[in-house]
Amino acid sequence: MSEKTTPLPEKATPSGTHTAGAFDIRNIIGALLGIYGVILLLAGLFGDTASAKTGGINANLWTGLALAVASAVFLVWARLKPIVVPAHVEPVEDDPTRPAPRRRPADH
Known part of the structure; x- marks a missing residue:
């Protein structure tokens, strides 16, 4: 007669992801x-x-x-549709055409 119940997660986001939160530009614009x-x-x-x-x-x-x-409007929009940040992002390869400083080789 005992039924097992599992608690529901508070925030239903896919595992390994999180939201941008305070760094979402809509929050910054809304606050200003x-x-x-x-x-x-x-x-x-x-x-x-x-x-x-x-x-x-x-x-x-x-x-x-x-x-x-x-x-x-901006703050409600950011709350209802948060930006989901993926858990893992592939590192950017060193591009010789980009104007940023070059990465040092791994053996250096």
Whole structure:
């Protein structure tokens, strides 16, 4: 009568792979847009609105809101579709046409 149950893995990724995490460019872009968005939101709420220059529209407030929304889109996108990094990548052979420094021979 006892049934064996196996616990489900928390993150279903193929064995030997991991995600890019904080090094995913979408996280970096989302964080920067979020920081600028919060700064502009605060400037729009508590700073001078400069109504004469913008035709009566609080440009800092609306731009801050737009940047906060764009930031949320990038961060949610990175969370829902993470970049999977393979476990093993073949080393790049030394290419004589590449402008980088040459590798030393193994016996050196």
